[in-house]
Amino acid sequence: MPDDTQSLGRCPNCDERITTPWLLVEYEKDDGTEGIWAECPMCEDVVAPE
Incomplete structure (x- = not known):
């Protein structure tokens, strides 16, 4: 079972902590x-958490 408290990072706009339930898309970059x-x-x- 996933850990709902795992942090994905912070919002680049408002600095709010974003956790796994808010994840929309995972993808592989060109690099x-x-x-x-x-x-x-x-x-x-919708943001790329930092």
Whole structure:
């Protein structure tokens, strides 16, 4: 079972902590690293957590 408290990073717009339930998309970047898009629970924007 996933840990719902695992942090994905912070919203680049409002600095809110984003956790795994807010994850929308995981993908592989051209350089082979993993990228993610998530919804910020505070500002409700779709962002790449930092």
